[in-house]
Amino acid sequence: MISLAVPALYPPSSQICVAARTRGSSQCACVPLGRQGAEQPRAVEAEQAAAQEPPRFRWDAFGSDPLDPQKQDIRGLSPKLPNRCKALMTRVVRLPPQDEETLGLLLAFWVKAMNPKRADWLLVLKELTAMESPLLAEVLEHALLEDSFEANVRDYTKLIDIYGKQKLLQKAESAFHAMKGRGLPCDQVMLTALMDMYSKAGDITRTKEIFKEIGLLGLPMDKRVYGSMIMAYIRADMLGEAEDLISKMADHQIVAGKEVYKALLRTYSYKGDSGGAQRVFDAIQFAGIVPDTKMCALLVNSYCLADRIDEAIIVTRNMRSAGITPCDRCIALILGAYDKVNRLEGALAFLTELEENGVVIGQEPSQLLARWFTRLGVVQEVEQVLKDLSVDRKNKTKHDTKNDTTRGWKNNKTKQDTKNDTKRDWKNNKTRQDTENDTRRHRKNKTRRSFAVSLERK
Numbered sequence: 001m002i003s004l005a006v007p008a009l010y011p012p013s014s015q016i017c018v019a020a021r022t023r024g025s026s027q028c029a030c031v032p033l034g035r036q037g038a039e040q041p042r043a044v045e046a047e048q049a050a051a052q053e054p055p056r057f058r059w060d061a062f063g064s065d066p067l068d069p070q071k072q073d074i075r076g077l078s079p080k081l082p083n084r085c086k087a088l089m090t091r092v093v094r095l096p097p098q099d100e101e102t103l104g105l106l107l108a109f110w111v112k113a114m115n116p117k118r119a120d121w122l123l124v125l126k127e128l129t130a131m132e133s134p135l136l137a138e139v140l141e142h143a144l145l146e147d148s149f150e151a152n153v154r155d156y157t158k159l160i161d162i163y164g165k166q167k168l169l170q171k172a173e174s175a176f177h178a179m180k181g182r183g184l185p186c187d188q189v190m191l192t193a194l195m196d197m198y199s200k201a202g203d204i205t206r207t208k209e210i211f212k213e214i215g216l217l218g219l220p221m222d223k224r225v226y227g228s229m230i231m232a233y234i235r236a237d238m239l240g241e242a243e244d245l246i247s248k249m250a251d252h253q254i255v256a257g258k259e260v261y262k263a264l265l266r267t268y269s270y271k272g273d274s275g276g277a278q279r280v281f282d283a284i285q286f287a288g289i290v291p292d293t294k295m296c297a298l299l300v301n302s303y304c305l306a307d308r309i310d311e312a313i314i315v316t317r318n319m320r321s322a323g324i325t326p327c328d329r330c331i332a333l334i335l336g337a338y339d340k341v342n343r344l345e346g347a348l349a350f351l352t353e354l355e356e357n358g359v360v361i362g363q364e365p366s367q368l369l370a371r372w373f374t375r376l377g378v379v380q381e382v383e384q385v386l387k388d389l390s391v392d393r394k395n396k397t398k399h400d401t402k403n404d405t406t407r408g409w410k411n412n413k414t415k416q417d418t419k420n421d422t423k424r425d426w427k428n429n430k431t432r433q434d435t436e437n438d439t440r441r442h443r444k445n446k447t448r449r450s451f452a453v454s455l456e457r458k
Contacts, residue, residue, distance in 0.1 A: 073093050073131050074090050076131065077127060081127065082120065084114040085116075085123050087114075088114075091106060092106065092124075092128070092139070093133075097134040111146060111148065116148055117148060118148065118149055118150045121143045140155070141159060144156065144159065144175075151182075153185060153187060153189075157190050159175050160176060160193050160194065161193050163197070164200060169197065169198075169201055172194075188214060191213065192225055195225070195229065199228060199232035199235055200235070202236070204232055204233070204235075207232040211229045226254060227256060229245060230245050230264070231263060234263050239264065239267060239276065242264055243279070246260075255287050255288070258289055261289065264280050265299070268280060268302060269299065269302040270301075272302060272305030274303045274305075277298065278299065281299050292324075293324060296315060296327075296330060297327060297330050300316065300333050304336065307341070309337045309338060309341075309343075309346070312333070312334050313334060316331075320359075331354065331365040335347055335351075335368050335369060339368070344372075
């Protein structure tokens with residue numbers, strides 16, 4: 001193991017000992033007194049060379065004393081991390097985020113002292129990713145230039161993806177050109193990452209160019225490529241082109257991802273385009289994707305913004321038919337639409353329908369109703385009505401429970417329950433045979449009475 005205290009960044013200059021000088025003389029303590037006149041110019045030159053010599057760095061000189069958050073990051077390092085990687089990480093954590101020059105010196109020192117392999121670089125990058133370090137891109141960029149890292153296309157793709165998320169287009173393009181300069185092939189994954197970058201930056205023209213380039217190069221046009229182009233159309237508010245591309249995917253038997261459909265549905269919903277939202281919602285079901293409550297809420301929102309409340313209520317009924325309970329957001333959207341047109345009667349009818357179907361009103365719609373009723377000044381009256389409805393619902397529930405119990409006794413009793421009920425009805429501890437005989441006699445008497453009654457009526 002190489003000592004961590006070895007200066008390994010800059011080669012030291014020649015060792016020349018220069019003594020402390022006073023104002024009146026410039027004598028050197030290492031030079032004999034008789035040769036002072038001859039050696040004086042040489043001592044001055046040595047002093048100037050020493051002043052111009054770059055500073056010698058030590059491993060423990062990098063970074064300042066760790067702060068509490070930095071100490072926590074150091075303690076959170078993986079215990080399986082090798083010592084050579086852990087030594088680098090403990091100093092990278094303490095560096096300022098924008099100090100790229102010092103980071104470059106630190107990494108150069110580490111490479112020369114430790115001779116890392118690709119596995120060591122990947123462990124360091126993994127730790128930086130886990131702690132969401134702002135120095136991840138700089139470390140990866142430096143690693144790409146090292147022979148020990150053995151860079152490939154996926155490494156450059158990762159760097160471009162990081163720069164794309166940070167909207168650093170110039171750095172991403174520089175990395176792309178550097179990759180091409182090294183002779184590495186440009187594949188479909190790399191071009192898709194570039195598409196995502198330009199799409200998020202709002203450059204629809206460059207995105208379309210790369211999309212066409214993928215086709216011209218004969219690279220596979222898969223779900224990811226189409227999804228990136230559709231998302232670019234959505235961000236550029238070109239919803240018609242996005243739908244057309246989804247139809248083209250269907251022709252090639254490629255199904256778009258759920259998130260793509262949801263993004264398109266969300267855009268139509270926020271625009272109040274109920275027709276477009278309904279088309280996308282139907283396409284979602286046609287693609288075999290089961291809509292969730294959030295998708296249903298987006299469809300309800302589109303109808304509410306278009307003042308088509310009846311259609312929004314139909315959506316909630318369809319949700320109940322499909323076994324999906326309308327969420328608080330759906331209910332609040334419909335109540336808000338009723339509030340907008342001042343239709344209290346319709347809102348109460350909608351709430352009554354929900355209550356009858358066992359849907360519990362949550363916090364968001366309750367607060368909306370409270371503000372609405374407070375504005376109308378009918379809070380006390382509504383509270384009394386709700387109490388009456390609660391009492392009626394409890395009575396109705398008891399009555400329904402009693403009827404259900406009676407029907408259950410007649411139709412769904414097990415053998416043991418029938419035996420126990422028979423004992424309680426007759427209360428005489430009859431045997432099973434006696435009970436059957438009594439039942440037969442009872443049925444005969446009942447038949448006779450019914451026949452007699454029918455005769456009297458005739």
